[in-house]
Amino acid sequence: MRTVLVSAAALCVIASGAAAQDNVHARNLAASCAMCHGTDGRGAGGFEPLAGMPKADLVRKVIEFRDGKRPATVMHQIGKGYTDREIELIAEYFSTRRR
Numbered sequence: 444m445r446t447v448l449v450s451a452a453a454l455c456v457i458a459s460g461a462a463a464q465d466n467v468h469a470r471n472l473a474a475s476c477a478m479c480h481g482t483d484g485r486g487a488g489g490f491e492p493l494a495g496m497p498k499a500d501l502v503r504k505v506i507e508f509r510d511g512k513r514p515a516t517v518m519h520q521i522g523k524g525y526t527d528r529e530i531e532l533i534a535e536y537f538s539t540r541r542r
Contacts, residue, residue, distance in 0.1 A: 469532035472525070476533070484537045494540035501534035 509522030
């Protein structure tokens with residue numbers, strides 16, 4: 444029984460380490476959005492704020508830009524630079540930010 448508990452605790456530590464690593468990676472990816480969308484995605488210079496946007500909405504929008512289904516000036520090119528997983532990480536990051 445003790446071995447099972449120790450193993451379960453070890454898995455929790457590993458999972459939390461992976462989640463923390465994803466959070467840092469997400470923050471670093473999201474930093475590239477600051478030029479147009481402002482610090483922490485709060486909006487800048489007339490660009491849409493990303494902070495607080497539901498994750499699914501942001502994922503859908505970026506994929507639509509990337510795939511040419513949504514009109515864009517530069518977002519279609521920017522979107523092509525991210526994998527689906529990276530888009531999800533960025534969207535998760537911004538969904539947790541306050542406007």
